[in-house]
Amino acid sequence: MPADVLRNARRIVVKVGSSLVTNEGRGLDETAIAQWCYQLAALVRGDAGAPREVVMVSSGAVAEGMKRLGWNTRPQEIHALQAAAAVGQMGLAQMYETKLREQGLGSAQVLLTHADLADRERYLNARSTLLTLLRLGVVPVINENDTVVNDEIKFGDNDTLGALVANLLEADALIILTDQKGLYTADPRRDPCAQLVHEARAGDWTLEAMAGGAGSGIGKGGMITKILAAKRAAGSGASTAIAWGREPDVLLRLARGQALGTLLVAQTQKKQARKQWMADHLQLRGSVIVDAGAAAKLRDEGKSLLPIGMTAVEGDFSRGDVIAVRDASGAEIARGLANYAAAEARMLCRKPSSAFEKLLGYAAEPEMVHRDNLVLAAGSGS
Numbered sequence: 001m002p003a004d005v006l007r008n009a010r011r012i013v014v015k016v017g018s019s020l021v022t023n024e025g026r027g028l029d030e031t032a033i034a035q036w037c038y039q040l041a042a043l044v045r046g047d048a049g050a051p052r053e054v055v056m057v058s059s060g061a062v063a064e065g066m067k068r069l070g071w072n073t074r075p076q077e078i079h080a081l082q083a084a085a086a087v088g089q090m091g092l093a094q095m096y097e098t099k100l101r102e103q104g105l106g107s108a109q110v111l112l113t114h115a116d117l118a119d120r121e122r123y124l125n126a127r128s129t130l131l132t133l134l135r136l137g138v139v140p141v142i143n144e145n146d147t148v149v150n151d152e153i154k155f156g157d158n159d160t161l162g163a164l165v166a167n168l169l170e171a172d173a174l175i176i177l178t179d180q181k182g183l184y185t186a187d188p189r190r191d192p193c194a195q196l197v198h199e200a201r202a203g204d205w206t207l208e209a210m211a212g213g214a215g216s217g218i219g220k221g222g223m224i225t226k227i228l229a230a231k232r233a234a235g236s237g238a239s240t241a242i243a244w245g246r247e248p249d250v251l252l253r254l255a256r257g258q259a260l261g262t263l264l265v266a267q268t269q270k271k272q273a274r275k276q277w278m279a280d281h282l283q284l285r286g287s288v289i290v291d292a293g294a295a296a297k298l299r300d301e302g303k304s305l306l307p308i309g310m311t312a313v314e315g316d317f318s319r320g321d322v323i324a325v326r327d328a329s330g331a332e333i334a335r336g337l338a339n340y341a342a343a344e345a346r347m348l349c350r351k352p353s354s355a356f357e358k359l360l361g362y363a364a365e366p367e368m369v370h371r372d373n374l375v376l377a378a379g380s381g382s
């Protein structure tokens, strides 16, 4: 069954590390990037089973920037690293844009910080934008926004970012491509007897003892960040594969269910994981009261909550906060993330989405709570 994890994955986040992207710091590896873009296009077209949605998380900005600035050694000064990232990111974006376009795919640059994803409003905005890009058939190419943060550039790694993106989009799988064949029982650069781990449970603490730091001097995280990323991705139900980025057709073969590299299998189902996440992380900030028709749509048909079915709004909440959805008697039907703040929600009660733009001065989501962000209360349906 583990092989099915990738074969059945419909939404896949692929992360590639700096050492691969920049050929160990020698400069953007055009052939390798072209190869991944070819495979991404094949995945989108459905050449490896059902069509997939793909998101690319690519490192390499600092390494490429250093090359372009003629620096041979990684500077200590944080602002110099940030400057290098800003220079290098131009090259990265340009290269992915060109190679994806050659495959007939549109691309979009998205720069994110961990703080963006911890802030509920920005979290929802990032999620809506990325989902819109996927609906448009455009491949988001994501990196850290190194200009505005410096903790990540110092310690950071894009493995964590890959996992956060997998959480954000509830991806089915995270594929981390690196310069080794997968996770070994010890760092293979140091221990020639190290054995490849083919499969394990994501979050298995014994894996952490196997991982050493980065081996290349170009990448930052090493294996430990990949193992922790797999654990984090499993929190929203995504399994992680760690594989060698230069393995021929690596993405296609993984997506066909071939055993390559290391598979770290998530133990929780996506739906269950989402419920847990909402229960653990978020406090209730308010409620909306809905009529019987809306209650039935939520309970029986698994639909989103539209403002037309809302009769009242209680409390003071912001976009991205968790609210309860209650029926006229006050019984809780569901909880979910509000797309609109309380003041706006009050204006939208009983209104069709065609009226939103006039009322608010802008047009956003037609739903008050999207069904993907909604968890039914126990005894209220599926």
Ligand SMILES: Nc1ncnc2c1ncn2[C@@H]1O[C@H](COP(=O)(O)OP(=O)(O)O)[C@@H](O)[C@H]1O
Pocket (backbone or CB within 6 Å): 016, 017, 018, 019, 020, 177, 178, 179, 180, 182, 183, 184, 185, 186, 187, 188, 189, 210, 211, 212, 213, 214, 215, 216, 217, 218, 219, 220, 221, 222, 223, 224
């Ligand atoms: N147990 C392990 N198995 C495989 N690689 C390991 C292990 N422990 C440490 N490493 C090192 O991690 C490196 C990959 O991490 P890193 O250099 O950060 O790559 P990337 O840029 O792909 O994120 C490998 O080159 C290897 O030397």
Ligand SMILES: N[C@@H](CCC(=O)OP(=O)(O)O)C(=O)O
Pocket (backbone or CB within 6 Å): 016, 017, 018, 019, 058, 059, 060, 061, 062, 063, 085, 143, 144, 146, 153, 156, 157, 158, 159, 218, 219, 220, 221, 222
């Ligand atoms: N965001 C930065 C640093 C990321 C980084 O070193 O990550 P990785 O190579 O994945 O361990 C960059 O693009 O250079």
